Amino acid sequence: MKAKIISIANQKGGVGKTTTAINLAYSLATLGKKVLIIDIDPQANSTSGLGLDPSTCEYTIYDILLSRIQIKSAIVSSLFENLDLIPADINLVGAEIELINSISRETILKEHLESIRGHYEYIFMDCSPSLGLLTINSLTASDTVIIPVQCEYFALEGLGKLMNTIKIIQTRLNTNLNIEGILLTMFDTRLNLSNQVVSEISKHFNNLVFDTIIPRNIRLSESPSFGIPVMLHDPSSIGSKSYINLANEILKRAEVKV
Numbered sequence: 001m002k003a004k005i006i007s008i009a010n011q012k013g014g015v016g017k018t019t020t021a022i023n024l025a026y027s028l029a030t031l032g033k034k035v036l037i038i039d040i041d042p043q044a045n046s047t048s049g050l051g052l053d054p055s056t057c058e059y060t061i062y063d064i065l066l067s068r069i070q071i072k073s074a075i076v077s078s079l080f081e082n083l084d085l086i087p088a089d090i091n092l093v094g095a096e097i098e099l100i101n102s103i104s105r106e107t108i109l110k111e112h113l114e115s116i117r118g119h120y121e122y123i124f125m126d127c128s129p130s131l132g133l134l135t136i137n138s139l140t141a142s143d144t145v146i147i148p149v150q151c152e153y154f155a156l157e158g159l160g161k162l163m164n165t166i167k168i169i170q171t172r173l174n175t176n177l178n179i180e181g182i183l184l185t186m187f188d189t190r191l192n193l194s195n196q197v198v199s200e201i202s203k204h205f206n207n208l209v210f211d212t213i214i215p216r217n218i219r220l221s222e223s224p225s226f227g228i229p230v231m232l233h234d235p236s237s238i239g240s241k242s243y244i245n246l247a248n249e250i251l252k253r254a255e256v257k258v
């Protein structure tokens with residue numbers, strides 16, 4: 001077993017990164033895969049969305065990045081089978097500045113992950129809405145990146161910059177980095193705009209776009225407040241079904257590649 005490491009990244013805020021991290025990871029876990037989520041965002045939304053209080057976690061990703069502990073010590077079991085978590089908390093806001101003078105500061109996470117890769121099949125990293133050192137660490141440590149894009153007017157804004165950052169990382173820090181896919185999120189069937197965004201993104205990025213499109217669904221936005229994935233909040237909801245479809249799409253693609 002050697003985990004596929006996937007960053008979920010977009011420096012645009014509120015596009016569905018955390019919602020995707022939690023519900024995609026949980027879907028794969030229910031399909032029998034051993035999955036780890038690493039919360040690498042000071043907002044710690046993946047941590048609280050999985051029912052953990054960030055302020056009570058003994059260790060977080062911050063301790064790992066500052067090389068205070070072994071990565072294994074920060075792993076906690078979630079309440080859900082096959083799903084583990086490395087939490088984040090608000091201390092992580094300071095990490096970028098504290099690491100500024102460290103040697104090979106971009107590869108810290110990559111080095112740490114080597115020791116636990118054998119324990120999982122998928123490792124997802126829920127990035128913060130920035131292209132700073134935390135996201136660079138995540139992309140440098142990853143095999144692929146999932147880019148959630150919200151079906152709204154400014155969807156394409158900033159995507160060029162993200163693609164450029166990915167290219168720079170591919171040349172300088174991680175030649176293996178690939179794009180897993182662009183995930184269209186918060187699609188609203190009632191809006192012409194949503195359809196326009198889908199066709200525009202598909203035109204630009206054609207085969208990079210996942211077939212699965214995540215619709216806007218109230219159940220998806222409610223479930224984090226209960227600290228559970230949407231599948232446990234309302235298994236028959238369209239949000240739940242969509243993320244299970246995405247998990248299956250990712251599994252199928254992986255089979256084709258091999």
Ligand SMILES: Nc1ncnc2c1ncn2[C@@H]1O[C@H](COP(=O)(O)OP(=O)(O)OP(=O)(O)O)[C@@H](O)[C@H]1O
Pocket residue numbers: 012013014015016017018019020041043045127128129185186187214215216217218220221222224239
């Ligand atoms: N498909 C959806 N339908 C309805 N609400 C959604 C959907 N996806 C996400 N949301 C809601 O939109 C908000 C932003 O989503 P989320 O936190 O996943 O984005 P994010 O990219 O992680 O944000 P940030 O950049 O702040 O980390 C949240 O309140 C979330 O519950």
Ligand SMILES: [Mg+2]
Pocket residue numbers: 017018019041045126127128
């Ligand atoms: Mg988030």
